[in-house]
Amino acid sequence: MKVISLKKDSVTKGGAVITLLPEDKEDLFTIYQIIDKDDELIFKKKFTSKLDETGKKKSTDLIKLKIKVISNEFDMKGEYLKYKGITVTDETGDNKPVGKYLGFTLDYVYPFTIIKHNFNKFMQKLLNDACNVEQKSDTAAIVLQEGIAHVCLVTASSTILKQKIEYSMPKKKRATDVVKFDEKTEKFYKAIYNAMKKDLDLEKLKTIILCSPGFYAKILMDKIVQYAEEEHNKKILDNRGMFFIAHSSTGYLQGINEVLKNPLYASKLQDTKYSKENLIMDEFLLHLNKDDDKAWYGEKEITKAAEYGAINYLLLTDKVLHSDDIAQRGKYLKLMDSVESNGGKALVFSTLHSLGEELDQLTGIACILKYPLPDLDEDNNEV
Incomplete structure (x- = not known):
């Protein structure tokens, strides 16, 4: 910009x-x-x-x-x-x-x-x-399974699909089918490699996640190195350390979110911009499911928790900060200032991203507390 x-x-x-x-x-x-x-x-x-x-x-x-x-x-x-x-x-x-x-x-x-x-x-x-x-995207992801792959950029606002590769794989019933299957598989991986070269700028990226169910991501990594060696592509060979292989349950886009939220990959993703937001949202949902009084959502409850100075993480969607009600918008900005002045952190999630969509369904405003506070949803009007 x-x-x-x-x-x-x-x-x-x-x-x-x-x-x-x-x-x-x-x-x-x-x-x-x-x-x-x-x-x-x-x-x-x-x-x-x-x-x-x-x-x-x-x-x-x-x-x-x-x-x-x-x-x-x-x-x-x-x-x-x-x-x-x-x-x-x-x-x-x-x-x-x-x-x-x-x-x-x-x-x-x-x-x-x-x-x-x-x-x-x-x-x-x-x-x-x-x-x-x-602040621009430093993370890319290729998520795949048999016959289908998605080459993506992971940004603050969304997971952007750069290219979808889809091949109809023949069934391996006869020896000739096996040959056809192997030929089609080779074309499939070569197409992913070419899409990666076309759509991803390795000089601007820190991490490229290869994720899949089974061994597809591992095979893709081997193929990328093989093709790069055949082409003497130093840009890829010199940066092979930026690739890392992860497991996901699917070769579709939701597989990327699985990896970003998985604590097993936190150390490898800790320097990327968007892993922290995924882990914090995961922590919020964990507290919510445990019902341990450390996770709350809703304006009234969050406002009350902020008055106690008890908020560790304030979670808001860009939608509430973009409200047509200017007074309401100002109220949320003051809430962010209040939380940060008491040592907490405020995170804004895009509603174009799956995490923001999830938060939007929970009123668009939530928090993780420093310590449990029960009964925030009750009115304390008794004298």
């Missing part, structure tokens, strides 16, 4: 004017979290003039426009973020036409400006993280 300029309190108290240029999918997700309904956007949009007398199109002009946001459409996998709104007059009064319904799809070519009426600490952190190269 390139933040070209950021001026706070430029519109109203607590607001900001931000000019930026997204550079990848993760930047689109950051922008999606920042822009609210009724914020204003200034952008450039191409318009092709009507046909002339000869039937040919006239020139294509790049027009500067300003809209007040009404709604958005976002698809992380499709790399698509579009805002719809009503055109409004800009500072010079040149924005024409005014009052027209218009859409704006973000791209990586032209910078645009966000005029926000509520810019808070959480949004500032989102921008800081997006501009910090170290």
Whole structure:
């Protein structure tokens, strides 16, 4: 993300004017979290003039426009973020036409400006993280089973499927079938290897997880080394230490979450960004299942625990911090400050990720306590 300029309190108290240029999918997700309904956007949009007398199109002009946001459409996998709104007059009064319904799809070519009426600490952190190269994804995963594999990037917002490889494997009933099976298997592993080279940047990654039921991940590792030696691919051979093999119950995407949450792999994943969040969510669910009064969810219960200074980990979804209710949003930000001032930590989970979806089903706010506190869900109004 390139933040070209950021001026706070430029519109109203607590607001900001931000000019930026997204550079990848993760930047689109950051922008999606920042822009609210009724914020204003200034952008450039191409318009092709009507046909002339000869039937040919006239020139294509790049027009500067300003809209007040009404709604958005976002698809992380499709790399698509579009805002719809009503055109409004800009500072010079040149924005024409005014009052027209218009859409704006973000791209990586032209910078645009966000005029926000509520810019808070959480949004500032989102921008800081997006501009910090170290905050980008450092973990990839290839999860597979017989005939199917998924090459993915594991990011703060989601597990992004880069490529799916699928082969129909013949049954081994006769000797000729065995030969066909072996040929198909070789093509399958070679396709995974080529997808990995195409979609994963080894220079930016710290860890590549190979996970599967059975021995498929181990075979893939051997094949990767074999193919790299045949091609004299030093980039892979010099970085073979970043690969590690893990067991999962499935070759589909949920297998990656199994590995990230598995304490057996914690030491190997401790330097990656997203293993800690998985382990903390797993710890929360463990306390919840044990019913030991150390895990709670719900605004009332969490607020009460924060007043006691008893929260070790505060878990929130990006959805509650992106609430349309500005007062509610401010309340959660103050809650985060309160927890951190008492030695706890606040973690924000994306609802585009399975962990965030799980937390969202539990009201979107939860906590792990430093010590058990029973009866947080009871009203203490007795004198």
